[in-house]
Amino acid sequence: MNNDIESLKDAVCAEVDRLAPQLLKASEDIHAHPELNFEEHYAHDLLTDLLEQAGLPTQRHAYGVATGFEARAGDTGYDIAVLCEYDALPAIGHACGHNIIATAGLGAGLAAATVAQRAGGRLRIMGTPAEEGGGGKIVMARNGAFAGVDAAMMVHPADADLIRMDTIALQTVDVEFHGKAAHAAAAPHEGRNALDAAVLGYMNVAALRQHIGPNERIHGIFTKGGDKANIVPAETEMNWIVRSQTIASLQPLKNRVLQCFGGAAAACGCTTSSTWNTLTYADMIDNGPMVASYVANSGRLGRVVVDPTALGRRVVGSTDMGNVSYLVPSIHPMIKTAPDGVAIHTVDFARWAISPLAKRALIDAAKAMAMTVIDLWCDPDLMINTKEAFSRRPTNVEVL
Numbered sequence: 001m002n003n004d005i006e007s008l009k010d011a012v013c014a015e016v017d018r019l020a021p022q023l024l025k026a027s028e029d030i031h032a033h034p035e036l037n038f039e040e041h042y043a044h045d046l047l048t049d050l051l052e053q054a055g056l057p058t059q060r061h062a063y064g065v066a067t068g069f070e071a072r073a074g075d076t077g078y079d080i081a082v083l084c085e086y087d088a089l090p091a092i093g094h095a096c097g098h099n100i101i102a103t104a105g106l107g108a109g110l111a112a113a114t115v116a117q118r119a120g121g122r123l124r125i126m127g128t129p130a131e132e133g134g135g136g137k138i139v140m141a142r143n144g145a146f147a148g149v150d151a152a153m154m155v156h157p158a159d160a161d162l163i164r165m166d167t168i169a170l171q172t173v174d175v176e177f178h179g180k181a182a183h184a185a186a187a188p189h190e191g192r193n194a195l196d197a198a199v200l201g202y203m204n205v206a207a208l209r210q211h212i213g214p215n216e217r218i219h220g221i222f223t224k225g226g227d228k229a230n231i232v233p234a235e236t237e238m239n240w241i242v243r244s245q246t247i248a249s250l251q252p253l254k255n256r257v258l259q260c261f262g263g264a265a266a267a268c269g270c271t272t273s274s275t276w277n278t279l280t281y282a283d284m285i286d287n288g289p290m291v292a293s294y295v296a297n298s299g300r301l302g303r304v305v306v307d308p309t310a311l312g313r314r315v316v317g318s319t320d321m322g323n324v325s326y327l328v329p330s331i332h333p334m335i336k337t338a339p340d341g342v343a344i345h346t347v348d349f350a351r352w353a354i355s356p357l358a359k360r361a362l363i364d365a366a367k368a369m370a371m372t373v374i375d376l377w378c379d380p381d382l383m384i385n386t387k388e389a390f391s392r393r394p395t396n397v398e399v400l
Contacts, residue, residue, distance in 0.1 A: 005378045008115050009297070012370035015111035016363060023107045023366065024359055026050065030099040031354045034088030037134030040067040043086035047106055047127055054110050062127070063143040065136060069127035070145070071109065074116030078383055080373050081124040081146070081328070082109045083154040083321070085131045095350040096132065097157030097337055100362050104155055104335075107366030112373040121377030124149065128320075133172070135279030137320040141327060142400050151290060151329045151376055151386060155365040157337035157353065158315050158344060161298065161305040163291050165334055167284030168215055169247040170318035171254065172277040173240050175201070175220075175261055179270040181234035191232030195225055197268040198236040204260035205240075215316070216253055217243040243318055247282040247326075247397050282322035282399045287329040289385040290372065294333055297371035301364045305333060315344070326399040329390040331372075337361045 016023075026046060033042040044060070044067040051058045051071040058071040084105035085098045109125030116123050126145065130136035137145075146152065156165060177198050182191030205218055212218070220240035226233030242257055244250040258274060265272040295305045308314045321332045338352035352358055375382050 005374060008119055008374045008378065009371045011115050012111040012374060013367045015114050016107050016366045016370060019107055019110055020363055022050065023103045023362060026106065027099045027103040027362055028354055030086055030102055031094045034093035036090060037087055037130035037132060038065070038067055038136070040086050040129045043102060044069060044127060044129070047084065047086070047102060050106060051110070051125060054113070056113060056125070063140040063145045065129060065140055067127070067129040068136060068140055071125040072123065073113035074122035077119070077121040078150040078377055079122040079124065079148055080376050081126050081149045081152040082112070082369055082373065083152060084125065084127045085129070085154065086127070087130050087132050087134070089132055089345065092345070092347050093350050094353050095345050095347065097344065097349065097353040097358070098131070099353055100157045100337060100358055100365070101154060104362050104365035104369065107362070108369035108373065111366065111370040115374070119374060119377045121373070123373065131320055135281065135320045138279050138323050138400060141323060146324060146327050149328045150383070151287070152324050153290065153294070153331045153369055153372060154321060155333055155335050155369060157358065157361060158334035159336060159338045159340050159342045160311060160313065160334065161303050161336045162308045162315065162334040163295060163305055164286045164308065165284065165319070165332055166215070166308065166314045166316045167319055167322050167332065168217070168243045168245055168316065169250040169283045169322065170241060170243045170281040171250060173242065173257070174275045175238045175240060176273050177201070177236045177265055177270050178272070179232070179234050179268065182232040184230045184232050188232055192269040193232050194236040194270050195233040197265045197270040197272065198222060198225070198238055200264035200267055201238070201261040204264055205257060208256060208260055212253065213245060215245040217241070218257060245283065247280060247399060248394065250280070281318045281320050282326055282397070284319065284322040284332050285325040285393050286331050287325070287386055288389050289382055290329060290331045290376070291333065293372045293375045293382060294331055294368055297375070298364070298368045300371070301367055303364060303368070317344070323399045326393060326397070329386045335361045335365045
C-alpha cells in the first residue's frame with residue numbers, strides 16, 4: 001500500500017506541474033479582476049470553465065449561491081472536499097491572496113481527480129465565495145453543501161509556512177442611536193444628541209477593551225453621524241465587529257458590548273437598537289492528524305511548516321472555514337507567499353500575491369493538498385485518527 005501511495009503522490013505532483021501554466025494564468029486573471037462578496041462572477045466563470053474543460057461534472061451556482069460551484073470526481077471511498085475562495089477586499093483588491101487560494105484548490109482538485117478511481121476515493125472541488133464577511137461557506141452549508149463530506153481542506157497565504165491561522169469567532173452588529181432633532185444654535189436644549197450617544201458608546205467600548213481576553217477583539221466605525229452641523233443629530237449609526245476565542249465565549253462578550261451602547265444612550269437621553277448579523281463565524285478547529293499529513297507532504301516539497309507559537313508570531317483573524325471545521329474534519333494551514341512581516345489585508349500583500357514567491361506557493365500548496373487527499377483516501381489509520389480527533393470537538397454550539 002505504501003508503494004501505491006508513493007506512486008499516487010508522484011502522479012498528482014506531476015499533474016500539478018503539467019497544469020502549472022494554466023494555474024498561474026488563472027491566478028493572475030483573478031488577481032486582475034478583484035470582486036467583492038457574492039459578486040465574483042468573473043472568478044466563478046473562469047474556475048468552472050477550467051473544471052469543465054478538464055471533463056469534471058460541475059455544478060455552477062451551487063447550493064443556492066450564485067457564485068458558488070462544485071465539481072466532483074470518483075465513485076467510491078472517502079469523500080474529500082478541497083475548497084476555493086476568490087473574493088477580494090474593497091479598495092485593496094486581493095490583499096488576502098484569495099487568487100492563490102482559488103487556484104491552489106483548483107490545482108489540487110484537478111490533480112487528485114486524475115487518480116480518484118485508482119485510489120478508490122471521492123473528491124469535491126468546492127467554490128465558496130464571500131469569505132470576507134459574507135459567510136459564503138455558512139450559506140452553502142445551510143443548503144447541504146457539506147453533507148456526506150468526510151474531510152475538508154484549504155490553504156491560506158501568509159508571510160510564513162504555518163500549521164494554522166489563529167482563527168477566532170466573529171459576529172458583526174449594526175447599532176443605531178435614536179435622539180431628537182433641534183436647532184443646534186437656537187434651541188439645543190430641546191434636542192437629544194444621538195451623535196453624542198454614539199461617541200460615548202465608542203468610548204465605552206474603548207474602555208472595555210483593556211478588560212477583555214487577549215484573544216478578543218472589538219472594532220467599529222461610524223456609518224452615519226448626522227445630517228447637518230447645525231441640527232442636533234437625531235439618528236446615528238455604527239457598525240461593529242466582535243471577536244472572541246471561541247463561538248461559545250463570543251456570546252458573553254457580545255452582551256458586554258451592548259451594555260456599552262445602552263449606557264451611552266441613557267446618559268444622553270437617547271435610545272439604542274442593534275441588529276446582529278445572522279452569519280456568525282466560528283473559531284477554527286484544526287484537525288491534528290490531517291495537519292500532520294499536510295506538514296509531512298509539504299516537507300517533501302522543501303517547506304518546513306511550523307506552529308506559529310514557535311515563531312512567536314501569530315496570524316490572527318476570522319474565517320467561515322471555522323464553521324466548516326465544526327461540521328467535518330478540516331485544516332486551514334498558511335503558506336508563505338510574502339516576506340516576513342508583510343501582513344495580510346495590506347496593499348503590500350496584494351502586490352506579493354502575484355509575485356514569484358506567490359507563484360511557487362500556489363504550486364506547492366496544490367501539491368501538498370493533493371498528496372494529503374491521497375493520504376486520506378489510502379491510509380485507513382489516518383482517517384480513523386482524523387475522525388477520532390474530530391469527535392472531541394465541542395458539540396453543544398450552534399454554527400449554522
